[in-house]
Amino acid sequence: MNAIELKRVTKNYGAFSLKDITLSLPSGCILGLVGENGAGKSTTIRLLLNAAARDAGEITVLGRDVRKKEFRRVKEQIGVVLDEAYYPDVLSAGNVNLIMKHIYRSWQEDIFYDYLKRFALSEKKLFKEYSRGMKMKLAIAAALSHQPKLLVLDEATSGLDPVIRDEILEIFNDFTRDEDHSVLLSSHIISDLEKISDYIAYLHQGKLVFCEEKDRLLEEYGILHTTSAGLSDVPKDAIEAKRQGRYSTEVLVRRSRLSGAFDVEPANLEDIMLFMAKKGE
Amino acid sequence: MKGLLIKDAFTMMKETKYFFILAVVMMFLQNDFLFSYIIVYAAMLPMAAQAYDERVKWDKMAQTLPLTVDQIVGSKYIMGYLSAFAAVLMVLAARLLGRSFRAEEFGMLLIVVCVALVVQALNIPLMFWIGVERGRLLFIILVIGAAMAASSIWQEAITAPLTLNIRLLLSAAFGVTVIVNIISFYLCRIVYNRKQ
Numbered sequence: 001m002n003a004i005e006l007k008r009v010t011k012n013y014g015a016f017s018l019k020d021i022t023l024s025l026p027s028g029c030i031l032g033l034v035g036e037n038g039a040g041k042s043t044t045i046r047l048l049l050n051a052a053a054r055d056a057g058e059i060t061v062l063g064r065d066v067r068k069k070e071f072r073r074v075k076e077q078i079g080v081v082l083d084e085a086y087y088p089d090v091l092s093a094g095n096v097n098l099i100m101k102h103i104y105r106s107w108q109e110d111i112f113y114d115y116l117k118r119f120a121l122s123e124k125k126l127f128k129e130y131s132r133g134m135k136m137k138l139a140i141a142a143a144l145s146h147q148p149k150l151l152v153l154d155e156a157t158s159g160l161d162p163v164i165r166d167e168i169l170e171i172f173n174d175f176t177r178d179e180d181h182s183v184l185l186s187s188h189i190i191s192d193l194e195k196i197s198d199y200i201a202y203l204h205q206g207k208l209v210f211c212e213e214k215d216r217l218l219e220e221y222g223i224l225h226t227t228s229a230g231l232s233d234v235p236k237d238a239i240e241a242k243r244q245g246r247y248s249t250e251v252l253v254r255r256s257r258l259s260g261a262f263d264v265e266p267a268n269l270e271d272i273m274l275f276m277a278k279k280g281e
Numbered sequence: 282m283k284g285l286l287i288k289d290a291f292t293m294m295k296e297t298k299y300f301f302i303l304a305v306v307m308m309f310l311q312n313d314f315l316f317s318y319i320i321v322y323a324a325m326l327p328m329a330a331q332a333y334d335e336r337v338k339w340d341k342m343a344q345t346l347p348l349t350v351d352q353i354v355g356s357k358y359i360m361g362y363l364s365a366f367a368a369v370l371m372v373l374a375a376r377l378l379g380r381s382f383r384a385e386e387f388g389m390l391l392i393v394v395c396v397a398l399v400v401q402a403l404n405i406p407l408m409f410w411i412g413v414e415r416g417r418l419l420f421i422i423l424v425i426g427a428a429m430a431a432s433s434i435w436q437e438a439i440t441a442p443l444t445l446n447i448r449l450l451l452s453a454a455f456g457v458t459v460i461v462n463i464i465s466f467y468l469c470r471i472v473y474n475r476k477q
Contacts, residue, residue: 051344052477072347080345086338088292095291102284103346152345 001063003027003150003182004048009057011043016206018043021057023201023211028179030172032193032214033186034273035203041186042083044203045154048184049080062150076106079143083155085135089128093121093138104146115141133164140168144175151175151183157192165189169196190270202273209276214269221272222264224251234262241279252276285348285356286363288339289330300326300368316372317393321427323368324397327357328404328420332413344477354409354469358462361401365394388451395454400427402458402465410472 004025011018018040025031033041046052050066059066064074101107119137157165173196175181201211226249238257243250252275400423407416
């Protein structure tokens with residue numbers, strides 16, 4: 001089963017629109033949603049949480065159409081961490097527990113307090129006195145304390161130092177050890193996504209450029225350095241995108257369509273994305 | 282919804298302190314305008330809570346929680362009703378302690394509550410529509426207007442209680458309050474859904 005499924009989803013905001021997005025996240029996997037600022041990552045997340053109404057297409061999360069009334073029950077099983085922890089400043093972690101206990105039916109106080117302990121978060125300290133890292137940890141503790149099957153993380157690691165980021169990514173990784181658990185992680189920090197994602201979806205200017213298995217992407221794509229003249233020797237169907245310089249040409253190629261005669265360098269996710277974005281333009 | 286009310290109670294703790302100070306002052310002053318003001322002010326607490334929510338962008342968070350629009354919007358109305366009820370109890374206590382309470386005043390007290398709740402019903406859809414920050418001036422005018430209206434009704438009742446049919450006035454005020462609040466709630470749901 002897919003934890004998330006979007007089929008031909010469109011949302012128009014006038015100045016910005018999300019066009020014809022089709023992607024899925026299989027259960028038990030981590031999908032990295034990547035794209036530049038304003039590419040449509042947060043809009044996609046808002047749509048799949050039914051926080052915004054789509055104009056066209058279908059969206060199902062944990063097997064339910066997000067527009068259906070019963071989706072509210074499904075939300076019990078979704079842990080969400082946004083780019084900021086939007087809790088009132090005057091709350092303490094203890095207050096958050098009391099509030100969430102009355103919002104989530106499946107809230108587990110003991111698990112929440114275990115996370116507070118694990119993250120070294122004071123129960124009584126006010127939210128405004130927390131550092132950014134602590135605030136995000138509190139949001140993550142809350143997202144994990146109501147038996148979620150799906151974690152939706154919108155830029156949850158941005159603005160954090162590498163040590164904390166690594167610690168948090170490890171928690172997300174642990175979460176998917178249960179095959180019913182899935183994670184959608186939106187970020188523009190490609191190294192984070194490269195580290196933990198099973199699938200990568202790349203959004204660029206409101207369009208989905210690709211949604212592929214990460215390992216397949218890295219195996220399939222490579223970079224070939226050649227000259228303008230040498231380019232004619234490269235089979236056309238192997239060329240995905242190219243970057244023309246004054247003296248040389250860099251080509252993003254599909255390895256499966258090339259013979260072993262070409263010296264192809266491995267491409268990382270960033271390379272693939274940059275080439276693809278250029279191609280789209 | 283209980284969770285949202287608890288959240289608002291925590292965030293409004295400071296405001297509530299101010300509320301209790303006013304109640305103590307009221308006990309000493311026995312001022313009619315102050316009595317009306319405190320009830321209207323109590324019914325305006327949802328606005329303060331919403332302003333706080335806007336500041337910390339709580340709505341972003343709320344949309345991710347298993348809450349319905351009715352619960353998100355409804356919690357603000359319930360908060361206003363509970364605060365107005367608490368204010369009435371405080372005014373009654375102040376009046377009784379000051380030994381200045383007359384039986385017919387109780388009806389008028391309820392009319393003041395109705396005025397406050399009608400103003401709340403006008404305010405809540407507006408605050409969801411244009412936001413508390415942008416609508417601040419409009420809200421202040423509404424609150425002062427309501428406090429003055431409530432106070433003059435009160436004065437009228439005290440000075441010439443026999444010329445008014447209190448029971449009829451109370452029934453009419455109650456009916457109008459219920460109808461305006463129901464319309465307001467549905468309007469607010471539409472506004473909230475549109476804003477999505």
